[in-house]
Amino acid sequence: xxxxxxxxxxxxxxxxxxxxxxxxxxxxxxxxxxxxxxxxxxxxxxxxxxxxxxxxxxxxxxxxxxxxxxxxxxxxxxxxxxxxxxxxxxxxxxxxxxxxxxxxxxxxxxxxxxxxxxxxxxxxxxxxxxxxxxxxxxxxxxxxxxxxxx
Amino acid sequence: xxxxxxxxxxxxxxxxxxxxxxxxxxxxxxxxxxxxxxxxxxxxxxxxxxxxxxxxxxxxxxxxxxxxxxxxxxxxxxxxxxxxxxxxxxxxxxxxxxxxxxxxxxxxxxxxxxxxxxxxxxxxxxxxxxxxxxxxxxxxxxxxxxxxxxxxxxxxxxxxxxxxxxxxxxxxxxxxxxxxxxxxxxxxxxxxxxxxxxxxxxxxxxxxxxxxxxxxxxxxxxxxxxxxxxxxxxxxxxxxxxxxxxxxxxxxxxxxxxxxxxxxxxxxxxxxxxxxxxxxxxxxxxxxxxxxxxxxxxxxxxxxxxxxxxxxxxxxxxxxxxxxxxxxxxxxxxxxxxxxxxxxxxxxxxxxxxxxxxxxxxxxxxxxxxxxxxxxxxxxxxxxxxxxxxxxxxxxxxxxxxxxxxxxxxxxxxxxxxxxxxxxxxxxxxxxxxxxxxxxxxxxxxxxxxxxxxxxxxxxxxxxxxxxxxxxxxxxxxxxxxxxxxxxxxxxx
Amino acid sequence: xxxxxxxxxxxxxxxxxxxxxxxxxxxxxxxxxxxxxxxxxxxxxxxxxxxxxxxxxxxxxxxxxxxxxxxxxxxxxxxxxxxxxxxxxxxxxxxxxxxxxxxxxxxxxxxxxxxxxxxxxxxxxxxxxxxxxxxxxxxxxxxxxxxxxxxxxxxxxxxxxxxxxxxxxxxxxxxxxxxxxxxxxxxxxxxxxxxxxxxxxxxxxxxxxxxxxxxxxxxxxxxxxxxxxxxxxxxxxxxxxxxxxxxxxxxxxxxxxxxxxxxxxxxxxxxxxxxxxxxxxxxxxxxxxxxxxxxxxxxxxxxxxxxxxxxxxxxxxxxxxxx
Numbered sequence: 001x002x003x004x005x006x007x008x009x010x011x012x013x014x015x016x017x018x019x020x021x022x023x024x025x026x027x028x029x030x031x032x033x034x035x036x037x038x039x040x041x042x043x044x045x046x047x048x049x050x051x052x053x054x055x056x057x058x059x060x061x062x063x064x065x066x067x068x069x070x071x072x073x074x075x076x077x078x079x080x081x082x083x084x085x086x087x088x089x090x091x092x093x094x095x096x097x098x099x100x101x102x103x104x105x106x107x108x109x110x111x112x113x114x115x116x117x118x119x120x121x122x123x124x125x126x127x128x129x130x131x132x133x134x135x136x137x138x139x140x141x142x143x144x145x146x147x148x149x150x
Numbered sequence: 151x152x153x154x155x156x157x158x159x160x161x162x163x164x165x166x167x168x169x170x171x172x173x174x175x176x177x178x179x180x181x182x183x184x185x186x187x188x189x190x191x192x193x194x195x196x197x198x199x200x201x202x203x204x205x206x207x208x209x210x211x212x213x214x215x216x217x218x219x220x221x222x223x224x225x226x227x228x229x230x231x232x233x234x235x236x237x238x239x240x241x242x243x244x245x246x247x248x249x250x251x252x253x254x255x256x257x258x259x260x261x262x263x264x265x266x267x268x269x270x271x272x273x274x275x276x277x278x279x280x281x282x283x284x285x286x287x288x289x290x291x292x293x294x295x296x297x298x299x300x301x302x303x304x305x306x307x308x309x310x311x312x313x314x315x316x317x318x319x320x321x322x323x324x325x326x327x328x329x330x331x332x333x334x335x336x337x338x339x340x341x342x343x344x345x346x347x348x349x350x351x352x353x354x355x356x357x358x359x360x361x362x363x364x365x366x367x368x369x370x371x372x373x374x375x376x377x378x379x380x381x382x383x384x385x386x387x388x389x390x391x392x393x394x395x396x397x398x399x400x401x402x403x404x405x406x407x408x409x410x411x412x413x414x415x416x417x418x419x420x421x422x423x424x425x426x427x428x429x430x431x432x433x434x435x436x437x438x439x440x441x442x443x444x445x446x447x448x449x450x451x452x453x454x455x456x457x458x459x460x461x462x463x464x465x466x467x468x469x470x471x472x473x474x475x476x477x478x479x480x481x482x483x484x485x486x487x488x489x490x491x492x493x494x495x496x497x498x499x500x501x502x503x504x505x506x507x508x509x510x511x512x513x514x515x516x517x518x519x520x521x522x523x524x525x526x527x528x529x530x531x532x533x534x535x536x537x538x539x540x541x542x543x544x545x546x547x548x549x550x551x552x553x554x555x556x557x558x559x560x561x562x563x564x565x566x567x568x569x570x571x572x573x574x575x576x577x578x579x580x581x582x583x584x585x586x587x588x589x590x591x592x593x594x595x596x597x598x599x600x601x602x603x604x605x606x607x608x609x610x611x612x613x614x615x616x617x618x619x620x621x622x623x624x625x626x627x628x629x630x631x632x633x634x635x636x637x638x639x640x641x642x643x
Numbered sequence: 644x645x646x647x648x649x650x651x652x653x654x655x656x657x658x659x660x661x662x663x664x665x666x667x668x669x670x671x672x673x674x675x676x677x678x679x680x681x682x683x684x685x686x687x688x689x690x691x692x693x694x695x696x697x698x699x700x701x702x703x704x705x706x707x708x709x710x711x712x713x714x715x716x717x718x719x720x721x722x723x724x725x726x727x728x729x730x731x732x733x734x735x736x737x738x739x740x741x742x743x744x745x746x747x748x749x750x751x752x753x754x755x756x757x758x759x760x761x762x763x764x765x766x767x768x769x770x771x772x773x774x775x776x777x778x779x780x781x782x783x784x785x786x787x788x789x790x791x792x793x794x795x796x797x798x799x800x801x802x803x804x805x806x807x808x809x810x811x812x813x814x815x816x817x818x819x820x821x822x823x824x825x826x827x828x829x830x831x832x833x834x835x836x837x838x839x840x841x842x843x844x845x846x847x848x849x850x851x852x853x854x855x856x857x858x859x860x861x862x863x864x865x866x867x868x869x870x871x872x873x874x875x876x877x878x879x880x881x882x883x884x885x886x887x888x889x890x891x892x893x894x895x896x897x898x899x900x901x902x903x904x905x906x907x908x909x910x911x912x913x914x915x916x917x918x919x920x921x922x923x924x925x926x927x928x929x930x931x932x933x934x935x936x937x938x939x940x941x942x943x944x945x946x947x948x949x950x951x952x953x954x955x956x957x958x959x960x961x962x963x964x965x966x
Contacts, residue, residue, distance in 0.1 A: 001574075001575065004573065004574040004575070005574070007574070008313065008316070008574045008576060009316075012316050012320070015320075015323070016319075019323055019326075019338075022338065023337075026335060026337065027333065027335060030333075031603065031604055032599060032603065032604020032605070033332070033596055033599045033600045033604060034595070034596050034599065035333065035335075036330040036332070036333050036335040036337055039322075039326065039592045039595075039596075040323065040326050040338075043319050043322045043323055043326075044319075046315065046319050047315075047316055047319040047320075047323070050312045050313075050315040050319065051312075051316060053312040054310070054312040054313060054316065057310070057312060069573055069574065070573075071573065075369045075370060075372075075373075076369060078368055078369065078371070078372075079365050079366075079368050079369050079569065082365065082368045083365065083565075083566055083569075086541060086562060087562065089545075090545070090555075090559060090562055093545070093555070093558070094555045102542055102545075105541070106538050106539070106542065109537070109538035109541070110534065110535050110538050113368075113371050113372070113534035113535070113537065113538065114532060114534035114535055124535060128539055128542070129542070132542060132543075132546055136546055136550060140178075140184065140192060140550070141192065141711060141712075142546075142549070142550045142553060143553055143680065143711070143713050187687075188687060191686075191687035191692075192687065194687075194693075195696050195700065198697070198700070198923075198927065284836070284840075285836070285839055285841075286840060287840070288837065288840060288842040289837075289842070329718075329719065329752055331803065331804065331827060331829055332804060333804060334750060334752070334804035334805040334827075334963060336751075336752055343717070343718055343721060343725065343755075344717060344718075344722065346717065346718035346719070346721060346722070346752055347716065347718050347719065347722070412832075412833060412836050413829075413833060466861075467855050467856060467859070468832070468835075468839065469832055475832060479689075479690075479693055479931070482855070482930065482931045482932065483693070483927060483930055483931055484930065485930040487854070487855035487858060487859070488855065489855050489856060489858075489859040489861070490859050490860075491858065491859045552715065552716050552717060553713060553714065553715055554715065554717065554722070593829070597826060597827070597828075600824065600826055601798055601824075601826060601842065601843070603796070603824070
């Protein structure tokens with residue numbers, strides 16, 4: 001947890017510095033009315049302050065509280081693969097179409113996770129995709145037709 | 151007049167419309183990405199051809215149902231169906247993890263009912279007196295209300311206050327994106343047209359809560375045992391009842407008050423109620439681990455807002471929240487103008503709305519309790535199949551809110567961020583609170599100074615402002631005071 | 644395996660039929676043979692959305708394959724209008740265009756939007772700014788108000804910085820030679836609420852938005868910034884009559900992408916101008932205090948050009964251009 005805290009604090013400090021750097025270029029206050037940059041700078045300073053507090057608290061942390069954060073085990077790698085798969089899905093979705101991409105995405109994940117027979121995965125995926133398509137598309141009037149397939 | 155109202159409301163047609171409305175509302179509310187506001191807007195065109203009373207009551211049914219419905223998915227899947235249920239996810243999902251989702255849903259249903267009824271009572275009995283309160287709110291009061299709201303971060307931060315503040319700061323920082331509401335200057339948009347109107351709040355929330363949770367589930371998807379849900383326990387036990395009756399009415403009142411304030415909606419009502427319940431609890435450290443108070447408070451609070459939001463709307467034509475703004479539109483289409491004249495010229499209609507709203511709450515209670523067993527069944531779907539389905543719901547939900555794929559990307563991005571935040575033991579709810587309240591705090595702070603031409607004394611000029619100042623100091627300082635007192639008590643003993 | 648085959652064929656059938664419907668060829672004389680979507684660049688339930696929904700409802704008989712209203716929000720209207728401008732030019736996407744089409748490009752937040760990306764079909768309605776104060780305020784005429792503004796700073800609320808009602812207040816101030824303290828709110832409703840609470844001195848939003856409070860005796864309208872008196876309120880003077888030659892207001896209309904064939908534009912005009920005269924639409928507009936102001940395509944095109952120049956000059960003069 002100690003390492004994780006340092007990373008969190010570091011990322012937030014970098015984020016806050018970026019905010020301040022951008023905000024300094026914004027128009028200044030006008031007749032006592034704060035400009036668009038003032039609040040971002042205040043909040044970014046608050047973030048830096050809290051990050052420093054976190055770092056100090058972590059340095060004082062007892063070794064017994066230093067639980068391990070798992071970022072590399074096989075289980076977590078599965079999560080990374082899932083994330084990557086969803087990013088691909090997100091990129092294909094608007095261009096290919098909802099029913100095609102979603103059905104394929106569901107089949108692959110359900111097969112992977114549940115190890116059920118292929119036909120069951122396909123049946124479940126198609127039914128669920130069509131249900132969502134018609135619920136959102138026809139009943140709730142959300143435009144669901146896009147992409148060169150559907 | 152009473153007879154007229156009863157005749158007006160107790161017809162099969164009105165009952166059917168209310169039941170339909172509440173049912174639609176529960177369905178819409180429980181789907182991520184479809185908010186109460188959207189649900190009411192979707193049903194609105196149907197009322198154009200209807201009479202005023204059934205039309206408005208249909209919409210109110212949707213409103214009441216949707217605010218309640220959001221809690222169902224929040225409890226079962228850690229996916230707040232509406233922003234109003236974000237606070238419920240904190241404790242609600244813990245129940246499901248233990249296999250007690252039936253119990254959690256039971257508490258949520260009954261608390262929502264109590265909160266709703268309390269607010270209807272307030273609406274009916276004291277709305278003209280309370281209504282004036284809404285007009286007393288000027289920019290400084292809004293700012294201080296938002297600051298008070300932000301002080302709640304202290305009580306929803308989980309194990310580390312510093313991490314909570316970091317996360318809240320992240321939420322506020324995200325809210326800066328888009329066109330500045332005071333000067334019109336585009337901030338942090340990086341030339342992207344999708345960011346001009348700012349970071350969409352719903353996709354961020356779906357990502358941080360639902361998507362990150364789905365990722366965590368994947369971690370153990372091949373090894374985890376399915377938690378069997380105890381379906382039988384829907385009706386609360388005696389000890390749960392005690393908690394509900396102690397918490398929900400107070401939360402309902404807090405919600406009603408938040409509802410009256412223009413621009414502060416059910417999501418704020420829920421968070422404030424949660425924080426106050428924790429503040430006055432004998433065991434604040436148990437909040438977040440799945441205790442009945444953690445559900446009863448936000449659910450009583452968010453349904454309390456429903457009646458509260460109608461108070462300034464019906465009495466003055468001032469919308470208490472986004473849904474009330476649509477209801478004003480619905481009334482105008484009927485040729486009725488919400489405002490002081492509505493009470494004197496259309497008394498029957500106004501009292502029919504009160505009575506109808508009460509019936510809508512009863513309908514919500516009956517529909518909710520009778521369908522709980524069905525909802526719990528969702529969790530009997532194996533995680534290996536349910537998780538991919540949640541992926542689809544998150545994607546479609548974040549797309550539906552603005553029909554914009556950019557929002558789906560935002561959702562996915564914050565899903566990934568949220569997963570790593572969970573890993574680092576950072577609680578995500580402060581970010582949601584910051585995103586809701588950040589713009590309210592900033593724009594009103596600067597608007598106040600614009601009005602006062604730069605003088606800061608405007609922030610101390612009204613009693614309401616002082617009330618919020620004191621409440622904020624109280625909220626932030628109380629934990630230190632109690633721990634100090636406890637320590638002294640120990641020393642003396 | 645057999646089940647899988649049955650399932651796949653079923654899928655093929657469903658997708659095939661849906662696909663066939665979506666790809667139907669659109670030609671001018673058979674138009675509208677496919678489904679048409681009407682883009683509203685603002686959120687569901689708002690004023691613009693309600694007008695479009697009522698109009699689509701009145702015209703739905705002319706669209707055999709359905710007309711669906713889609714809300715594409717963001718960027719103060721820029722997102723939805725850009726989407727509509729870049730849609731397929733076959734009449735399958737009709738966009739509700741609003742005055743922001745000629746203001747956003749000049750405030751620097753239009754993201755490449757320009758009025759000449761559209762062929763306008765017709766203007767549907769218009770609304771002019773109403774200078775509104777509290778009923779118990781000491782100002783009874785526009786002159787009272789302007790004179791008071793010469794000696795003290797008037798807090799004038801609007802619906803957002805750079806939004807049309809901000810421009811209206813600024814235009815009036817410029818014509819009258821005074822300066823207001825412009826207070827931006829997130830929409831017209833909170834501005835009106837603030838006026839009701841006595842926190843600001845006036846608002847410059849449309850008459851429709853203050854009508855209910857005026858009827859209830861809480862607010863009063865000093866003047867409208869319209870070219871001539873509004874027929875619904877014949878006793879409210881225009882600013883022009885009172886010696887301030889300024890007319891600023893918003894309008895809503897329909898547009899299709901520029902490359903759309905003329906026969907389709909004509910067909911859309913005939914469909915929507917009929918719908919705008921229908922009883923249901925007229926009733927809706929009257930009960931919601933909206934003023935129907937129909938203008939055909941060519942005159943609307945001219946109005947767009949004139950307004951575009953006017954707002955360009957006004958925005959530059961006010962220094963509202965960002966970046």
